[in-house]
Amino acid sequence: QSALTQPASVSGSPGQSITISCTGTSSDVGGYNYVSWYQQHPGKAPKLMIYDVSNRPSGVSNRFSGSKSGNTASLTISGLQAEDEADYYCSSYTSSSLYVVFGGGTKLTVL
Amino acid sequence: EVQLVESGGGLVQPGGSLRLSCAASGFTFSSYSMNWVRQAPGKGLEWVSYISSSSSTIYYADSVKGRFTISRDNAKNSLYLQMNSLRAEDTAVYYCATLAGHYGMDVWGQGTTVTVSS
Numbered sequence: 758q759s760a761l762t763q764p765a766s767v768s769g770s771p772g773q774s775i776t777i778s779c780t781g782t783s784s785d786v787g788g789y790n791y792v793s794w795y796q797q798h799p800g801k802a803p804k805l806m807i808y809d810v811s812n813r814p815s816g817v818s819n820r821f822s823g824s825k826s827g828n829t830a831s832l833t834i835s836g837l838q839a840e841d842e843a844d845y846y847c848s849s850y851t852s853s854s855l856y857v858v859f860g861g862g863t864k865l866t867v868l
Numbered sequence: 869e870v871q872l873v874e875s876g877g878g879l880v881q882p883g884g885s886l887r888l889s890c891a892a893s894g895f896t897f898s899s900y901s902m903n904w905v906r907q908a909p910g911k912g913l914e915w916v917s918y919i920s921s922s923s924s925t926i927y928y929a930d931s932v933k934g935r936f937t938i939s940r941d942n943a944k945n946s947l948y949l950q951m952n953s954l955r956a957e958d959t960a961v962y963y964c965a966t967l968a969g970h971y972g973m974d975v976w977g978q979g980t981t982v983t984v985s986s
Contacts, residue, residue, distance in 0.1 A: 802976040808969030856927040862912040
């Protein structure tokens with residue numbers, strides 16, 4: 758049961774845009790439009806930022822956007838702000854023996 | 869207020885057992901499937917188990933299959949995780965979560981810490 762593959766870290770300056778990738782297989786990311794992205798600050802529970810590949814829950818800034826191409830999903834954060842510094846996790850429904858699989862997480866540093 | 873509150877975590881010896889509980893409020897608990905997700909210290913999120921709204925469908929991660937049992941009591945708005953034969957690698961913060969963003973109801977608890985150590 759392999760986790761989805763994310764870069765360990767990304768960084769950007771305030772005002773810039775960054776993109777975090779999430780690579781899976783045709784059994785998860787590539788096969789279903791059920792990719793979600795979570796933001797987690799230290800010591801806090803994860804917060805949903807994107808669901809179903811590109812949808813934002815109510816209250817989430819439109820600076821956050823999601824997309825997918827083949828087996829790779831992406832989270833883009835535009836106009837970086839200091840409060841965006843956090844860990845980000847992708848997740849996907851999977852047709853394997855699991856129900857949901859998470860990525861390994863990406864630490865975003867705002868320089 | 870929509871809320872999930874976990875309890876039951878603690879320190880347990882390897883091979884021991886623990887039962888986690890998750891109390892739901894502020895939404896129709898019986899309408900939503902539920903999950904347990906854990907996070908080992910300094911590590912990423914790991915999905916542990918899923919239970920459908922009526923308890924008719926249950927899934928487990930391979931890492932806990934045969935040792936953990938998920939259940940729910942819709943009359944008490946509660947979710948449970950019975951953990952047996954605990955190992956050091958089960959040490960983590962355990963979250964209950966709906967994972968229902970598609971339905972506008974993605975809710976996570978604050979987590980409860982399980983430490984398996986002698």
